[in-house]
Amino acid sequence: MFMPEHTGTETNLEIREWQKFLDGAVHDLRAGLRAVRISAELLAGVCGAVPATHEMLAMMLEGLAKMDALSIAMGSYSRVLYTETPDAAVVPIETVLWSAMEELRKPIHDAGAVVVHATLPGVRGSYERLTTLFREILANALAYRSDAAPRIEIVVSEDAGKWQFAVEDNGIGIEQKYWEKIFLPFQRLQSRPNGTGLGLTICKKIVEGHGGMMWVTSRPGAGSTFFFTLPAGESEGSS
Numbered sequence: 001m002f003m004p005e006h007t008g009t010e011t012n013l014e015i016r017e018w019q020k021f022l023d024g025a026v027h028d029l030r031a032g033l034r035a036v037r038i039s040a041e042l043l044a045g046v047c048g049a050v051p052a053t054h055e056m057l058a059m060m061l062e063g064l065a066k067m068d069a070l071s072i073a074m075g076s077y078s079r080v081l082y083t084e085t086p087d088a089a090v091v092p093i094e095t096v097l098w099s100a101m102e103e104l105r106k107p108i109h110d111a112g113a114v115v116v117h118a119t120l121p122g123v124r125g126s127y128e129r130l131t132t133l134f135r136e137i138l139a140n141a142l143a144y145r146s147d148a149a150p151r152i153e154i155v156v157s158e159d160a161g162k163w164q165f166a167v168e169d170n171g172i173g174i175e176q177k178y179w180e181k182i183f184l185p186f187q188r189l190q191s192r193p194n195g196t197g198l199g200l201t202i203c204k205k206i207v208e209g210h211g212g213m214m215w216v217t218s219r220p221g222a223g224s225t226f227f228f229t230l231p232a233g234e235s236e237g238s239s
Contacts (some may be wrong), residue, residue, distance in 0.1 A: 031120075037064045093120040093134075098153070100135035106144050113150035116171030120156060121163050122233040126212045133206045136199040137226055139163045141169035146221075162212065162231050168225040174218040182216070203228070 044057045088184070101108060102117060108115070115138065141152050148170055155166045174182065183204045207214040207228045218224035 090122040117154035124229040124233040170223040173220040
């Protein structure tokens with residue numbers, strides 16, 4: 001049976017069509033979830049005073065929030081998985097970090113978290129994806145925090161023409177047997193089953209898409225340090 005050969009152009013077209021389909025599906029799914037959430041909130045205002053009803057509606061709203069977060073994460077994962085990272089101009093990581101922290105302003109404030117860092121360099125890559133990378137790493141530190149107020153420190157060093165980033169937190173830590181598993185899709189620590197299970201997977205794909213590597217070291221009860229490398233863009237950071 002004759003099978004036509006697929007060119008790179010045809011493959012890219014198929015990927016773009018798939019991403020367009022998935023983006024549309026995620027958009028419609030989130031619209032449906034919003035409609036159900038609004039109805040549940042209105043219902044809570046009418047009969048939420050009844051303890052049993054209030055509990056059921058709270059569970060419904062929590063489930064809707066998780067489904068909404070998962071739909072967003074699946075769309076993000078698909079984009080980093082199937083789309084090539086453009087050879088962009090130099091991106092100042094301090095600006096990227098600021099954008100990521102702005103997106104997480106409320107959870108950072110609610111947790112009393114502190115993020116500290118020295119001057120950060122510029123790297124060559126995608127501003128949007130690098131913002132996603134730092135947002136997901138910070139969100140992970142907030143999700144797996146200990147009883148103490150979260151403290152997240154970012155340290156950078158130069159290594160063979162690349163910048164090596166180390167993001168250290170004071171969270172609950174990770175047993176060594178999970179160090180590789182946490183980067184796989186839908187893997188969560190048993191002690192904290194919340195989250196989409198795609199955040200660190202997306203991070204690793206973004207780093208690899210920029211030609212880097214990502215790994216973790218940790219001790220249970222003593223926090224974790226996530227390492228990753230990115231291509232050097234310039235020697236001086238931007239403030």
